[in-house]
Amino acid sequence: MLNIDKMHHIAVICSDYSKSKDFYCHTLGFSLMAEYYRAERGSWKADLALNGQYMIELFSFPSPPERVSRPEACGLRHLAFSVQDLELAITQLNKDGVECEDIRIDPYTGKRFTFFSDPDGLPLELYEQSL
Template identity: 70%
Template sequence: MLNLRQIHHIAIIASDYARSKAFYCDVLGFTLLDEFYREERDSWKADLALNGHYAIELFSFPHPPARVSRPEACGLRHLAFSVDDIDLAIVRLASTGVSCEPVRIDPYTSRRFTFFCDPDGLPLELYEIS
């Protein structure tokens, strides 16, 4: 067994780096830890933290291919964030122009959740833990 300790980070490739950086930092509340331009790749890389914990590497690459489809494509389905109050989170997202799907109830936990998308259509989930 590998004895994995935790997930270190999630890597996201953005079609419009500045737009996605603003979304993850200004809308979702991530903190920009570091940012580098990698000239040999014509690529930006940002290290983003959530509540002080390094979580996302945000990249730009010239002409990245589009995502195959919505969450049912093979591979990463979505990225989920826990929230204390899903209704408040939905209102705050709406105030920035981000719309969420109707709230659903998890049939196994009875917790409420909803989906929304980042600027490139990456499915993101809010999952209420309170």
């Protein structure tokens, strides 16, 4: 068995680097740890942290192909973020122009959650840990 300690990072390729960087940093609250322009690729790379922990590599590439994400396509389904107050998080996202789906209840844990999308349509989830 492989001895994995924890998840290191998630890589996200975006179509509009400035728009996605603003979304992840200002709307979702990630901090920019490092940022690099890779001239040989015409590509930006940003290292984003949440509460001081490196979590997301945000990449741009010239004309990336669209990825099928719904309905229930094979591969990465969504990224989920834990929150303490789901309604407050939804209100904050709505203020930033981000629409969320109706709140659902996880039938196995009884916890509440909702889905929304990043600027490229990547499905994201907020999962409430309190209550």
